Amino acid sequence: MxxxxxxxxxxxxxxxxxxxxxxxxxxxxESLVAADGSGEPDEVVRTFEERMWARAGRWARMTxxxxxxxxxxxxxxxxxxxxxxxxx
Ligand SMILES: Cc1cc2nc3c(=O)[nH]c(=O)nc-3n(C[C@H](O)[C@H](O)[C@H](O)COP(=O)(O)OP(=O)(O)OC[C@H]3O[C@@H](n4cnc5c(N)ncnc54)[C@H](O)[C@@H]3O)c2cc1C
Numbered sequence: 391m392x393x394x395x396x397x398x399x400x401x402x403x404x405x406x407x408x409x410x411x412x413x414x415x416x417x418x419x420e421s422l423v424a425a426d427g428s429g430e431p432d433e434v435v436r437t438f439e440e441r442m443w444a445r446a447g448r449w450a451r452m453t454x455x456x457x458x459x460x461x462x463x464x465x466x467x468x469x470x471x472x473x474x475x476x477x478x
Contacts (some may be wrong), residue, residue, distance in 0.1 A: 392418070392435045392438070392439060394411060394414040394415060394418060394442060395407070395410065395411030395414060395415070396411065398414075398442065398446070399442075399443075399446040399450065401446075401449060401450055401453050402453040402454060402456070402457040404453045404456050404457060404460075406449050406453055410445070410446060410449065414438075414442050417438060417441070417442075418435070418438050421434050421435075421437065421438050422434055422435075
């Protein structure tokens with residue numbers, strides 16, 4: 391059993407959550423198909439989770455920082471953030 395999308399990691403509503411959920415669903419399916427019945431399914435799922443947690447953690451840090459700036463007193467900081475943030 392595993393979790394993905396919002397059930398695994400909520401994000402601030404800054405354009406990331408649904409994209410991560412779809413990407414993770416596709417990656418998990420791809421990993422299981424690639425294993426093709428060989429190897430331990432649990433191991434495939436754990437490997438998928440490690441990759442998911444690492445990426446979701448990076449996006450959570452970026453979007454939390456973005457959220458703090460968006461609701462901060464200086465709007466120019468919010469604009470600068472969009473130039474800084476590049477997808478990984
Ligand atoms: C205001 C706002 C704006 C957003 N804007 C963006 C955006 O621009 N871009 C972006 O990428 N993300 C955005 N998001 C985030 C995005 O909506 C979520 O990250 C995404 O919907 C998560 O998808 P999910 O499939 O993990 O969960 P969900 O979309 O929550 O799907 C879970 C589904 O499971 C169902 N369910 C729950 N319990 C049960 C049960 N017991 N049995 C059967 N079914 C059940 C629910 O009814 C629901 O349909 C935004 C979120 C908010 C709140």
